[in-house]
Amino acid sequence: MSFWAVIPAGGAGTRLWPLSRSAEPKFLRDLTGSGRTLLQETYDRLLPLAGDRFVVVTGAVHHDAVERQLPDLPAGCIIAEPSRRESMAAVGLAAAVLERRDPDAIMGSFPADHVITRSDAFDACVQAAVSIAADDWLVTLGIEPTFPSTAFGYIREGEPLAGHDGAYRVGEFVEKPSEEIAKQYLAKGGYWWNAGMFVVRPRVLLDLLADGYPEFAAALRTIAAEPERLEELWETLPKIALDNAVAEPAADAGRVATVPARFGWDDIGDFDSLTALLEHARQAPAAGPTILGDASLVSALDSTGLVVPRSGRTIALVGVDDIVVVDTDDAVLVTTRAHAQQVKQIVAGLQASNRDDLT
Amino acid sequence: MSFWAVIPAGGAGTRLWPLSRSAEPKFLRDLTGSGRTLLQETYDRLLPLAGDRFVVVTGAVHHDAVERQLPDLPAGCIIAEPSRRESMAAVGLAAAVLERRDPDAIMGSFPADHVITRSDAFDACVQAAVSIAADDWLVTLGIEPTFPSTAFGYIREGEPLAGHDGAYRVGEFVEKPSEEIAKQYLAKGGYWWNAGMFVVRPRVLLDLLADGYPEFAAALRTIAAEPERLEELWETLPKIALDNAVAEPAADAGRVATVPARFGWDDIGDFDSLTALLEHARQAPAAGPTILGDASLVSALDSTGLVVPRSGRTIALVGVDDIVVVDTDDAVLVTTRAHAQQVKQIVAGLQASNRDDLT
Numbered sequence: 001m002s003f004w005a006v007i008p009a010g011g012a013g014t015r016l017w018p019l020s021r022s023a024e025p026k027f028l029r030d031l032t033g034s035g036r037t038l039l040q041e042t043y044d045r046l047l048p049l050a051g052d053r054f055v056v057v058t059g060a061v062h063h064d065a066v067e068r069q070l071p072d073l074p075a076g077c078i079i080a081e082p083s084r085r086e087s088m089a090a091v092g093l094a095a096a097v098l099e100r101r102d103p104d105a106i107m108g109s110f111p112a113d114h115v116i117t118r119s120d121a122f123d124a125c126v127q128a129a130v131s132i133a134a135d136d137w138l139v140t141l142g143i144e145p146t147f148p149s150t151a152f153g154y155i156r157e158g159e160p161l162a163g164h165d166g167a168y169r170v171g172e173f174v175e176k177p178s179e180e181i182a183k184q185y186l187a188k189g190g191y192w193w194n195a196g197m198f199v200v201r202p203r204v205l206l207d208l209l210a211d212g213y214p215e216f217a218a219a220l221r222t223i224a225a226e227p228e229r230l231e232e233l234w235e236t237l238p239k240i241a242l243d244n245a246v247a248e249p250a251a252d253a254g255r256v257a258t259v260p261a262r263f264g265w266d267d268i269g270d271f272d273s274l275t276a277l278l279e280h281a282r283q284a285p286a287a288g289p290t291i292l293g294d295a296s297l298v299s300a301l302d303s304t305g306l307v308v309p310r311s312g313r314t315i316a317l318v319g320v321d322d323i324v325v326v327d328t329d330d331a332v333l334v335t336t337r338a339h340a341q342q343v344k345q346i347v348a349g350l351q352a353s354n355r356d357d358l359t
Numbered sequence: 360m361s362f363w364a365v366i367p368a369g370g371a372g373t374r375l376w377p378l379s380r381s382a383e384p385k386f387l388r389d390l391t392g393s394g395r396t397l398l399q400e401t402y403d404r405l406l407p408l409a410g411d412r413f414v415v416v417t418g419a420v421h422h423d424a425v426e427r428q429l430p431d432l433p434a435g436c437i438i439a440e441p442s443r444r445e446s447m448a449a450v451g452l453a454a455a456v457l458e459r460r461d462p463d464a465i466m467g468s469f470p471a472d473h474v475i476t477r478s479d480a481f482d483a484c485v486q487a488a489v490s491i492a493a494d495d496w497l498v499t500l501g502i503e504p505t506f507p508s509t510a511f512g513y514i515r516e517g518e519p520l521a522g523h524d525g526a527y528r529v530g531e532f533v534e535k536p537s538e539e540i541a542k543q544y545l546a547k548g549g550y551w552w553n554a555g556m557f558v559v560r561p562r563v564l565l566d567l568l569a570d571g572y573p574e575f576a577a578a579l580r581t582i583a584a585e586p587e588r589l590e591e592l593w594e595t596l597p598k599i600a601l602d603n604a605v606a607e608p609a610a611d612a613g614r615v616a617t618v619p620a621r622f623g624w625d626d627i628g629d630f631d632s633l634t635a636l637l638e639h640a641r642q643a644p645a646a647g648p649t650i651l652g653d654a655s656l657v658s659a660l661d662s663t664g665l666v667v668p669r670s671g672r673t674i675a676l677v678g679v680d681d682i683v684v685v686d687t688d689d690a691v692l693v694t695t696r697a698h699a700q701q702v703k704q705i706v707a708g709l710q711a712s713n714r715d716d717l718t
Contacts, residue, residue: 018675299705302698314690314717316377316705319698323679327691331673332684334693339661339678346658346675358673 002104003130005050006094007042008087009058009066009112014347014359015270015340018331019308022359027112028065031268032278033292038268039112043070045119046110049126053105055079055097056112057090082234087196088245089237092209092216095202096224106133108199115277117264129199129259132164138208138250139199140170142192142258143265148182151269153194153243161257170256173248192258194243195265208250213238216245270340271324275306289317305337331358361463362489364409365453366401367446368417368425368471373703373718374629377690378667381718386471387424390627391637392651397627398471402429404478405469408485412464414438414456415471416449441593446555447604448596451568451575454561455583465492467558474636476623488558488618491523497567497609498558499529501551501617502624507541510628512553512602520616529615532607551617553602554624567609572597575604629699630683634665648676664696690717 013026020026027039034041043054052074058066060080067078079093091109098105108126116122129139142155153176158169173194177185185191210217219233238245250256266277278290289305291298297309299316305323309315315327324340326333335343350359372378372385379385386398393400402413411433417425419439426437438456440449450468457464467485475481488498501514517530532553536544544550569576578592597604609615625636637649648664650657656668658675664682668674674686683699685692694702709718 299708301701301704301708313688314709314714316690316692316694316702318692318694318701318705320682320693320695323693325691325693329672331675332686332691333675333677334679334682334684335675335677336679342660342677343675345660346677349658349660350673355673 002053002102002106003050003126004053004055004098004102004105004107005046006091006098006107006109007039007046007054007056007112008090008094008109009039009056009062010081010084010087010090011111011113013113014344016268016274017343017347017359018326018328018333019310022356023061024065025062025113026268028062028069031274031292032115032281037069038115039066040069041116042110042112042114043073045116045122046108049108049123053102055094055107057081057094058112059084082231085234085237086239087242088209088216088240089220089234091242092206092220093223095200095205096220099202099206099221100224105202106130106199107202107205108197110197111195111267113267114195114197115264115266115268118262121261121263125259125261125263126199128164128167132161132167132257132259133199133201133204136201136204137161137257138204138247138255139167140247140256140258141195141197141199142260143195144260144262145182145186145191145193148179148186149193150176150179150182152176152267154182154185155192155194155258157190157192157258157260164257167257167259169254170251170258172251173243192260193265195261195267196243198247205246208246208255211253212249213240213245270343271306271326271335272337272340275324275337278306289323361412361461361465362409362485363412363414363457363461363464363466364405365450365457365466365468366398366405366413366415366471367449367453367468368398368415368421369440369443369446369449370470370472372472373706374700375627375633376702376706376718377685377687377692378669381715382420383424384421384472385627387421387428390633390651391474391640396428397474398425399428400475401469401471401473402432404475404481405467408467408482412461414453414466416440416453417471418443441590444593444596445598446601447568447575447599448579448593450601451565451579452582454559454564455579458561458565458580459583464561465489465558466561466564467556469556470554470626472626473554473556474623474625474627477621480620480622484618484620484622485558487523487526491520491526491616491618492558492560492563495560495563496520496616497563497606497614498526499606499615499617500554500556500558501619502554503619503621504541504545504550504552507538507545508552509535509538509541511535511626513541513544514551514553514617516549516551516617516619523616526616526618528613529610529617531610532602551619552624554620554626555602557606564605567605567614570612571608572599572604629702630665630685630694631696631699634683634696637665648682 013020054077057079063080132139154174156171158171161167206217289307292308301318303317303320308326310328322337324335413436416438422439491498513533515530517528520526565576648666651667660677662676662679667685669687681696683694
């Protein structure tokens with residue numbers, strides 16, 4: 001069995017501005033203070049499973065940065081997208097390339113900007129998914145919901161999967177719910193967060209795509225066969241998420257399984273979730289704010305929240321609760337954990353004012 | 360009648376950190392966006408009354424900055440204090456110098472870090488005070504309290520002063536009251552804020568000082584007569600506020616009058632009062648934060664308060680109310696209007712950590 005790790009490295013992470021920028025997005029950043037970027041941590045996590053069998057799909061503008069951050073990646077492992085075309089095109093092209101390169105391949109797709117803890121549980125979960133994918137299932141990893149999030153889609157589990165303890169058929173994928181609905185899911189049980197991680201044979205993925213989008217699948221296979229046609233054909237590919245193009249219709253057709261994950265997972269969607277992640281990691285009740293960076297730069301009085309000192313300047317907080325202060329060389333963000341989602345509106349405003357230098 | 364303007368230019372303004380620094384305190388700063396520093400505005404305000412009769416008393420370290428900011432000040436108008444010794448020594452030395460220089464002098468002492476509006480009312484008030492001081496009264500200007508402040512001492516008015524319409528004897532000076540007591544003062548009426556502005560003959564001031572502190576008054580007169588002995592004698596002078604050394608005992612002796620002020624006054628004690636002052640000046644309900652500086656540097660969403668962009672960086676606010684953000688080249692302050700008084704504790708903490716470079 002030949003397991004390949006596919007890493008879609010996209011996503012602007014605008015809710016993490018001004019840490020995340022279009023020129024240096026979230027996945028190229030060390031957002032947890034670990035000393036490794038999210039991309040590097042994703043690579044590190046998959047190395048024991050994949051060895052040197054990696055495909056990283058990223059925007060052409062990030063190709064060199066990815067290469068610098070992953071110097072041990074064998075040559076030819078990076079696919080550079082000429083432009084952003086959503087996840088189906090990115091992951092589908094990786095599948096088409098692998099289908100030609102290794103007929104026995106089973107690929108696992110893992111976004112470059114997630115944080116995962118308990119790596120042994122991760123390994124076991126992926127190995128279980130691989131053994132199911134070998135039987136031509138599309139296998140998603142289901143994340144146990146820890147709160148009624150309205151930011152994620154959910155996977156409703158169906159019948160247990162014969163021959164695979166702990167795995168289920170997927171009943172359906174459900175879109176991001178209201179908070180009320182999300183609470184019902186948690187109360188009922190049998191619902192899992194869809195984190196966009198899945199394991200599948202490349203051939204199966206492309207054939208499932210071909211069921212609904214035959215030209216799309218054909219174009220991807222043509223690019224894999226004739227790489228010089230990438231630029232020409234790329235712009236003709238539909239901008240659609242893999243969930244919509246493949247996962248949802250395949251679930252309706254009874255072709256999708258899920259393996260509930262037993263590892264810790266966070267997509268660091270915004271500064272609120274980053275704060276929660278860091279507070280959890282330091283395993284201490286919050287006495288003063290969490291500091292991501294050089295703590296000697298922060299003077300805090302009666303304050304809680306998150307401070308990210310990245311410009312070298314001293315930051316003083318007085319009497320501010322659940323505050324978020326991110327200080328960079330050219331921009332300072334001040335918000336609260338409760339308003340962290342709205343940071344993307346600042347980025348949109350700056351772009352509308354032609355301040356692309358700041359975004 | 361020869362009116363001299365005395366400007367004590369001291370006071371660290373630590374509650375206005377990081378705008379106000381020990382090397383460049385509040386009075387050397389343009390805190391209102393007027394284009395003139397507080398010292399310059401004080402000079403401008405007094406120029407029509409004093410002509411070229413000025414004495415500025417400031418710390419030796421600020422001598423050159425004062426000279427640069429007031430290039431039209433005649434030579435010899437700046438007294439440089441070798442060290443900080445409170446207001447009695449500073450203003451007393453100015454009085455001793457004027458007593459020798461101009462036997463007809465009447466001096467008015469006006470701190471360099473106050474903001475005053477309605478300058479015609481100010482002129483009229485000072486002229487009334489001068490005419491009373493000519494009869495050897497110590498004349499304070501009483502500020503009409505606009506709220507029950509606990510940050511100022513109060514002047515209780517006594518009997519109307521015969522021959523001077525609208526002026527009163529001072530019943531007593533009362534120390535900074537509790538909020539409850541301050542509310543009673545406002546309800547009762549006849550109480551005025553003591554803003555540390557007064558008009559007096561230099562001889563009268565020094566003689567009043569000599570009643571309680573004969574050696575202090577003698578030392579000041581010796582320095583005025585023999586300026587080369589300044590360094591030697593300065594260090595022997597008591598560290599005491601003028602209110603305690605002279606004004607309070609003189610009031611008990613029935614020697615103090617007060618002229619209620621009809622002008623607008625603010626001592627910009629902290630970022631809360633600065634915000635109120637600026638909001639009042641722009642005469643508009645707060646839609647978004649007040650910005651002291653280049654408004655193009657601020658992106659605000661659902662936020663109110665004060666932003667001071669001084670480093671050239673973009674500052675983004677999301678969902679923060681009554682916030683105070685002060686961005687300078689080496690330090691960023693984030694607090695709320697309600698906590699503005701506590702900013703001095705940050706300065707104290709930095710000094711305790713030997714971070715004098717930041718204070």
